[in-house]
Amino acid sequence: MVRLWKTTAAMLAGLSLCAAAQQPAVKIHIDAAHPMGDYKPVWNYFGADEPNYSYAPNGAKLLRELSAIDPATPVYFRPHNLLTTGDGEGSLKWGSTNVYTERPDGSPVYDWTITDRLFDNLKAAHVRPMVEIGFMPEALSPHPEPYRHGFPAKPDVYTGWSYPPKDYAKWRALIVSWVEHLHARYGADVDTWEWEVWNEPDIQYFHGTPAEYFKLYDITTGAVRQVLPHAIVGGPAATGPYPSEKKPFFHDFLEHCARGLNADTGKTGAPLDFISFHPKGSPQFKDGHVTMGLARQLAATDEGMRIVAEFPEYKQTPLILSESDPEGCAACQGPRNGYRNGALYGVSVAEMLARSSELARRRGVNLLGAVTWAFEFEGQPWFAGFRDLATNGVDKPVLNVFRMYGKLGGKLLPVTSTGALTVDEILQHGVTVAPDVNGIATRQGNTVAAVLWNYHDEDVDAAPARLELEVDAIPAKQVQVTQYRMDHDHGNAYTEWLAMGSPQKPTVEQIATLGKVGGLATMEDITVKKTATEPVRLKTSLPRQGVALYLLSW
Template sequence: MAEVVSLRTSATAPGAPLNHFWSAVVGAGRANEGLRADWQAQLAEVRGACGFRYVRFHGLFHDDMFVYTEDDDGTPQYNFQYLDTLFDALLDRGVRPFVELGFSPRPLARETGTVFWWGAHGAPPTDLDRWSELVRRTVAHWVDRYGLAEVRRWYFEVWNEPNLRGFFRGTRGEYFALYRATARAVRSVDTELRVGGPATSNFVPDSRFDGETEDFTVHQATLGVDIDTLDWRPVWLDAFLDFCAGESLPVDFVSTHPYPTDWALDEHGQGEKLTRGVDATPTDLALLRRIVAAGPYPDAEIHLTEWNSSSSPRDHTHDTLPAATFVVRSVLHSLETVDSLAYWTFTDVFEEGGAGPEMFHGGFGMLTLQGIPKPTFHAYRMLHALGDTLLARTDGAVVTRDGATGAVTALAYHYPPEVTRSVPASFDDRAVAERTEATGEPRRFELVVEGLPPGAPVAVERLDGEHGNAVAAWRRLGSPRETTREQERLLDRLARATHVETHTADADGVLRLSTTLAPWSIVLVRQVG
């Protein structure tokens, strides 16, 4: 017999607060991409549909933003016009910046062109005094332009993944010195501005990886060990908190990147691609909460400023339904742990490895470059539909209530128990993704909600292999590498066409719903009247 996921509750039950931490922050590639009209249009769409409140991206001080240059005699020149255009566009669309302060502008970079197709200068600044003045002037400019009350609502994160060689060509000690200088520069503008770090990647086995450098031979030595038995910890975090406490530095939030499918890279850019257990993300988030609570900054917020099923912009799983179900499962298993879990990224307008070779190339985005929604877009849209009060939960489903309207919403998903790992990555081609999609058997979802108005209408929306699945529709068209405008319009329509049915509560105000969940499907149940 099919496995059954069952929930019973009342619309008038007291419930508990439900923080929508999953929609606090979303990621994007780099600042200059945010000057594009299509990027801005897609940001507006995910803001409206998925509720994202902040966006984070690299390259704030990269050469293509022209913020910092030097005259022939070495005199610094500051130009905020491109930043103004970008930040105006964010705020006009109801989204605030989660500011990542990095990388070095070319005149200050110890090494140049160290990472990405666009040549980010992932090296420490050669002059921390000039770096600090750049940070101070930039933040002060924002305060002048947008007002102190607005900028106090932003976050300022120091650098990105400084434990990875391409992103930071320096030691841990040099990053700590950079954090000290940057945090003090931010706070010199206003003492209530929020600053944090260390923005490291990733969770790795054992505290041995918390040293000044990463030793790949230690990675190799643990191969063959059951990775779920290892002690996975966030890189540098304990040492970072101790350093900041010793230097009396502000840490308003702690940030790191809990990708569940790979190790941190060594100084040669090598690493082992491993898929951790399906509960890796909720386990990591709960551990972070314990570490911060027991440390010198127990009141610091916790922001996971990058996260996805894998850290590769060429993982074909990202385009598929299992990626969406992985998002929903991970989020619902991580309630009450952190303040944000930022999906990386909202769009395939993303050029770290250059342009994607075709529409569905395994990019991070929940929207394709053409703006066609992938299943992950629907996952976040459905999560956003949940209320702010949790009424009931079980493994596979939750029921919530909206505090303003009283409307009840339920969300159910089917992550097949046969898949004991985080959704497997599919790097080289689509073979692994397609095998994963074919895994699993149907289950039943039984929902009973009492206390509704008699005859209350309820919409039941379904995302599955046949509905709202853009890449499946693309395959049915023959997987064209180059698409016509007509094909793109068709794919966009099919990608948005989730299946919706209408049910009603009975005369006693009881909703009884029994439905089949196909493997990897997600079902949203919403009271609509």
């Protein structure tokens, strides 16, 4: 069976190469002489519903891998459920820390054991917390029953934890005590943390009115700032905003922070050191394959940036897309989510990161980061279709895209491609006819790094793109060129797992093979000789849904 699969794959690859030979080459030009300004990495944020998985063995391993992508770029981790009541055992869409309970007389009992374990683990991995302050402890919820949900058997996850506090004084005291403890334990490190109030308060994550969220925001940020006067606080972590829905929540929150009455201080305005919102796509599953919804995701990104730009006082405030994903459910699985096992998820992230930064430059706003809401799930089947970065300790292809982006740095360079779509074309139509064959490039010292992709919304077989890459303004006569690749056949443990027969109990040897194959694959490592004034010219073939990284050093 494995031999037959490989033979069939080879035949299909051969047919695709023949088709590609009949297509005109895509010409990509990188101008290393005229930088566009500093390159700002935004890839370095990750998060998960399940905080307790972060210190499980596979979670701790993954955090170390993320931190190692680029030691010069700090990685942030944003977990839900940091204040949720429970025994500390994670499950899909659930986690808990049990920081707050009450004695029979109503006096508080604080227990930092689990949050200490979580933050200690982040510190050991050299990962910074993005502290999402939530959710409501059971003893402070006005509607505590039911409290722990039973997803996926019971899909209603918005239970007793999703309410504003019944006693704001006790809530405020909890936050003050927690932050005091964290400051005492981690010292000056907490000055680099980001503190975000709640998650998606405009939907069922918060069973309260907008005014109640604004009150929660004021009191919570006031409590944090009481302990840490220079703490980096922000929000509202709202959904979208999608231009077609015309929901006022995000705009009204900014208006409140700028000119509203602060429920904690009684003065005008609330602290806002970063602004967060959640653009998501909308894939469609039909005829056995998925068609991505990148246009919807980017439309929400652009709309959020447009709204922020309406406020002169916030136009340069850092923006964090504190969840930016192809769809809305990381813990869902099944065939419609199978694309998240392979190359399509990776290339869609490459496209999203570059286009989000492009939209920020166009709107004149300050994009700081885009949180990929994907981590890992403990005790789950291999390659089940979760939105995660690794499965049972084996890296998925998407992780190699982050490794590629981690090689970018220095100055952003102009890139032109005859196979590129404009961002307006994508916003209007998606990538549904021609693919987007495009790239992003930087120069740092004597190194040019370029991430190139061949992306299409529809996950169907297609001919690879023939690329002719030209890089100007490299004065050396000898240039070392290394190409790395993530596609169906490279840097892809999922393809290897399928070739093994999809084992749910792989052997030790098979796991070792998957781990090796799952790393960033080197396609070529060559020396190019030229005159000092000539550009570097390279040719390659990039499969549909493939991503390539070129490093040129001299």
